[in-house]
Amino acid sequence: MPSPQQARAQASAITSGKADQDTEVSPTSQLRTLFDRPRLSPGQRRIAQYLIEHLTEAAFLSITDLAERVGVSQPSVTRFASVVGFSGYPALREKLQAIALGTLPGGLAEENRGNELQAAVDAEIENLENLRRDFADPDRVIEIGRMLAASVPLTVLGLRISGSLAEHFGYAARRIHPDVRLVTRGGSVAYDALLQSREAGGSWVLAFSMPRHAQETLTAVRVARDAGLKVALITDLTLGPLADEADVAFATGTGSRLVFDSYATAGVMCAALLQAMTDADPERTQARLDAYEQVADQRQFFLRD
Template sequence: MRARMHDLFGGHRLSPSQRRIAQYLLDHPREAVFLSSVDIAEKVGVSQPSVTRFATALGFDGFPEFRSALRSALLARPADQPAAGVRNEIQLLIDAEIRNLETLRDTLADLGPLHKVSAALAASRPLPVIGLRVSAPLAQLFGYFAAKVLPDVRVLDVPGSTLEDGLTRAAETGAEWVLVFALPRHPAETKKAMLWARRVGLKIALVTDQRLSPLAEHADVVLAAPVCSDFAFDSHAGATVLCTALLHTVLGATPTDQQASLDLFETTAEERQIFLSR
């Protein structure tokens, strides 16, 4: 049933608010098909127009048409899956990455630790985020989305005294935690930054490739996602998924009024025509 609903939502670029709506529908499929757009808005914590925009983003004229398609999707019989043929080199590499994702999935069976660190990060004012060298894009990704909900997110991706100054100012203005992304190869600069963070009194949440990472001993909390080294360059699919999962749980740990800022952004973004329509 979830797979058929994923097919309905797939291939569409959804805003964070719309993804929350989609997640609610995935979690409550049999209930959702009988709810109105107002009911769903109340359940998710968004406005009724956001639910309508979600339906139109999927290509429907309005919510009633979407709900009819949703009901049909739930009643549809699954199509037969084509038999897998001989895989080429890249497909085999992707298979290795899929196994890494399965490993990550299994390690997240208990969401207690993830929720705990997410609540701590969401409460930190400000929240510095470190990512150096190959880890810089993940820090930027987290920072971009987290800043839509958290009031003060500071991405630090330049090593040296500038980074140390940023950590010092964050600690002086009330920060309690710093989030560090550190994927192989682990830069010595990241270790230096973590030691400085500890010196100025910050607790450290580390996202890395394994719990035995050479940087793990310097962190208060370690979140690990396997990195695929079978390609010519490392593939960070698992780390990216973990980053997205962390964003998801950080959002869930923020007060409702802060979550509402996402809905406000989507409304103003539509008015300002920030994004191209499909």
């Protein structure tokens, strides 16, 4: 049995440990202290803000990916690392990773350091949490869904890696919309489709652009705007030339922890816009869904449960 002196020492150690936990500096505070430099330029402040808001993902980005997400050049990222006291971007990233790994739930930083798959899921969960906060005010999604539903025809554009998202959205939209035109090839093929859509009475294009952002996507968006079409953009960036060209941009974080990106948040964004489209014209939606189910039953499109 411990002596009274030993018991007091143990109690003091426990209390001290709890106090240390209570006063532990948050990751956000650590980053703000790290980036608290009076001479940061506006571009450098954008980099700092992005790192603060997307720490668990940004800490593992290459310099190319970080520059692209923030909408700055790679030399700008290098200069930023130097201004905030590091020898270069690799040294800054090492510091960011140390902070990020300490924020993982349950104190499992060491375990997750060796489990890339769980870390990738954690990053996507954070992206979904950010989207959930954006959906606290759903008015913009509802309004754009109404506009897309009213555009006949409706063009859905997705080139290169973004083609799969466009195809997913187009497949579902055809169930509830009378004329959906999918564009997944760039160059003059895309230009022809966009111009024909406008001539046929279309008013909106829904475009997807995920990393790496294709130059031909930017050109196609500009062609659409020049033709008189409005552009709603689903992308991972709120800054940069693509977002600047679009009439409205929805930023959905991209999971970039694995060799190839994942698009869980973009998938939810697609579903939200589709929901808004169905709600915009419920009678048309119900009639088209009923007609489709009849054909599906007659032609036995699907296996029976």
